[in-house]
Amino acid sequence: MPSWTITSLIFIAALCFAWAACFLLYRLAQKVLSHRDEFWRKLLSRTRGPVQLAMMIMAVSFAANIAPLPLREGNLLRHAMLIAFIACVTWFVRIMLEIWMTLHLRRFRLDVEDNLLARKHVTQTRILERVAVVLIVAIGVSAALMTIDGVRQYGVSLLASAGAAGIVVGLALQPVLRNLLAGIQLALTQPIRIDDAVIVEGEWGNIEEITSTYVVVRIWDKRRLIVPLNYFMEQPFQNWTRNDATLIGTVLIYLDYEVSVPELRAEAERIVRASPLWNRDVFALQVTDFRENVVEVRILASATHAGKAFDLRCEIREKLLAYLQREQQAALPRWRETVLADQKLLATMEATQPGQSYARPGRS
Numbered sequence: 001m002p003s004w005t006i007t008s009l010i011f012i013a014a015l016c017f018a019w020a021a022c023f024l025l026y027r028l029a030q031k032v033l034s035h036r037d038e039f040w041r042k043l044l045s046r047t048r049g050p051v052q053l054a055m056m057i058m059a060v061s062f063a064a065n066i067a068p069l070p071l072r073e074g075n076l077l078r079h080a081m082l083i084a085f086i087a088c089v090t091w092f093v094r095i096m097l098e099i100w101m102t103l104h105l106r107r108f109r110l111d112v113e114d115n116l117l118a119r120k121h122v123t124q125t126r127i128l129e130r131v132a133v134v135l136i137v138a139i140g141v142s143a144a145l146m147t148i149d150g151v152r153q154y155g156v157s158l159l160a161s162a163g164a165a166g167i168v169v170g171l172a173l174q175p176v177l178r179n180l181l182a183g184i185q186l187a188l189t190q191p192i193r194i195d196d197a198v199i200v201e202g203e204w205g206n207i208e209e210i211t212s213t214y215v216v217v218r219i220w221d222k223r224r225l226i227v228p229l230n231y232f233m234e235q236p237f238q239n240w241t242r243n244d245a246t247l248i249g250t251v252l253i254y255l256d257y258e259v260s261v262p263e264l265r266a267e268a269e270r271i272v273r274a275s276p277l278w279n280r281d282v283f284a285l286q287v288t289d290f291r292e293n294v295v296e297v298r299i300l301a302s303a304t305h306a307g308k309a310f311d312l313r314c315e316i317r318e319k320l321l322a323y324l325q326r327e328q329q330a331a332l333p334r335w336r337e338t339v340l341a342d343q344k345l346l347a348t349m350e351a352t353q354p355g356q357s358y359a360r361p362g363r364s
Contacts, residue, residue, distance in 0.1 A: 090140030259331035
């Protein structure tokens with residue numbers, strides 16, 4: 001039998017054995033975790049790829065030692081296995097980091113009322129995880145390239161030159177490096193967190209995703225605003241949930257000077273106290289300004305977060321409008337005009353045209 005046929009059979013047998021061993025290993029592991037919830041089985045499935053690759057590498061390395069290979073082909077195969085081993089280690093470290101992040105964030109829930117601590121940990125962990133992935137991949141690729149003599153020598157000479165090529169590369173990578181450093185700073189200082197309510201570029205929304213280069217803001221009407229990461233380090237913006245999600249909603253109404261403020265305050269307080277959106281913290285009704293024809297009345301009411309604060313403000317406006325139309329119609333804004341007329345001229349007009357009636361001047 002030709003030697004290449006024997007070599008091929010040995011490698012095929014080794015690969016089949018590795019595949020079968022990996023299959024049986026994961027079947028056994030799934031049986032062990034059968035009494036656990038779906039979460040642990042999903043974590044186990046994430047490790048299948050790097051473990052299977054590792055077993056394939058071991059099988060091929062074992063086959064290369066016993067198969068009759070020429071010296072040159074054997075060296076090339078071993079070098080390929082070395083690069084595959086570096087890739088496998090990189091992949092495995094990446095998966096372990098992802099599993100650790102999943103286990104760490106499992107303790108924090110974003111779908112609860114008070115999720116400030118959860119948003120802090122989720123934001124910090126996800127940003128640092130993305131930065132770590134970039135570093136892991138960069139180290140893995142560098143290690144693989146350093147196994148090739150030509151690439152290693154080129155890299156050393158390029159670093160030693162530090163000339164125009166280095167300047168060009170530095171300028172080209174400036175936006176990437178700036179966003180990468182902004183991501184690290186964002187993870188440490190946390191001016192924004194996942195699910196924060198913010199106003200960016202005049203748009204109100206929530207932080208939906210933070211990547212290594214940009215931030216996705218989910219606008220209230222389901223649009224998505226994509227903002228560069230360094231924007232939050234260099235530009236001013238509003239964060240409504242920086243330390244606490246509680247907000248005070250403001251309602252401004254403009255009424256006639258004949259409004260009864262005590263009765264209006266009592267009705268507004270009744271409306272706010274009856275609303276399930278109010279968090280039982282802040283309520284106030286004050287006359288904050290006098291205008292030429294109206295008075296400005298401001299109502300303050302607090303809620304647990306921005307969404308409830310907006311709905312509470314709308315509820316107050318709607319019910320106060322119904323109350324004013326029903327109970328204090330005189331409080332609705334009106335325009336006043338005083339007309340002065342010559343009484344003698346009016347009497348003369350009535351005498352010359354006895355069948356015609358004229359309205360007397362007064363207030364309207």
